[in-house]
Amino acid sequence: MKLASEHQAFWDAGHKNYPDQMRSDGFGGQLFSPKALDGIKAVLSADHSDRFARPSDRDWMSSIYPWTGDQRATKIGALAKTYRGLIIYKTPFDLALYPRLIWELQPRTILELGSCQGGSGLWFADNMSVLCERLGEVHSFDLYIELVHENAKKHPLLSFHQIDLSDVANFDEKLLAGLPHPWLVIDDAHVQIFSVFSYLNKFLVSGDYYVIEDNPVFANKEIIDGFQLIERAGYLIDTYYTDAFGTNVTCASNAWLRKS
Template sequence: MKLASGYKAFWEAAHKNYPDQIGEGGFLYMGLGISNVVESDYSDRFAKPSGRGWMPSMHPRSFHKRSTTIGALALTYKGLITIKTPFDLALYTRLIWELQPRTILELGSYQGGSGLWFADHMSMLCENPGEVHSFDLQTKCIHENAKHPLLTFHQVDLSDVAAFDENLLMRLPHPWLVTDDAHVQVFSIFSYLNRFLAPGDYYVIEDDPIRADKEIINGLQLVEQSGFLVDTYYTDAFGDNLTCAPNAWLRKS
């Protein structure tokens, strides 16, 4: 058994380059929670059947446990961290095939695993593959193996929409699939990128809508007023809003 290469390299880069982001509240804090799941040789990986509980993780009463939260997010792709649930990976696979995007914009690169996943799946599923562009401020955590001919990483402070390269956005072909997994100025970025979106483009907002607080509800009202509709196939394919983007698989009308 060995430590997942993606996790080991990620934490080496994180501790070296962003020590202030390791503690509670930092963008790397969640990684502490998934460490034992990503590491393939963690001490309690193997257990006797008699020592295990019998309630399946799909049971509603067990949704709060690690098996459906941290465990799902600890999946890796080619050894790299993706921070995507199996439900959402299946949904993105279907959407890439259905939409045939020429451009995928990823907000939040983390280690680069999900960007690599998007690039591989675009190359496999699209008749006319385009480009994947991933944006993040903390680019020193991107793994050296997160490379693909269709994939480009950009160092951008997502708290400042003026940091985007408008010339790049204006030239990128449609349809677009935008996926926001950065959790920074979510609706400000949405409003900015909406200027470049065309009818039929998709915009997926991950994780933040789960809170469903006043900020999110008001933000989704802004989304609706901007001409976007929820694609309920993707929100409800596995059950009502059983996705990390509840009510936020959005299609521009």
């Protein structure tokens, strides 16, 4: 786990240089508080815990509904968020989670389904350019490609593709087959999500991630049946992301998925 290596460095340096503060009864202010040290230990032990779970073993309840979690002080909340002046429909929780996953996964390819104005694609491309040791590509797919702002199209790592996602035959199979791994796929289009998943799954390999935003929150029969398909395909829920701020406090309830 790439995240753990940096936390391990802090842990080792603390024990070497500040052993008294690192003790369970030590006092070192907020930096060495029991809660702060417990958080570090949680990262260090993440790969040796029950981090990954089968969809059939999980409840669909959420501690906080993420699309209203930031509306307590404003009337609009997440729906008014922008990035570099462009619309970005992401909750504050997910804006914190994606950079963590990009750092850990080091994706060579990010596939975004649903482009809107291009703000989220631009955000993913900027995160990749800062956080990834080897630069990759962001490919964003949408039917209404004319809504994408020119400023988003200028990013050297970001490409937009016009496609009707209601028919998976519209994907460019040659393009997908040539994209390097690891992959991070984000479905924010809400169009035939399980048909699209089944098609793209043919191109994903072990360790790739697939995030389905928004739709799983409803947990209706279509979602439950679809997640049985996902489980049969060998995907596990990464609870390190779904439960980082509380159970399923994310727009992708039970849907931060890692191919095993």
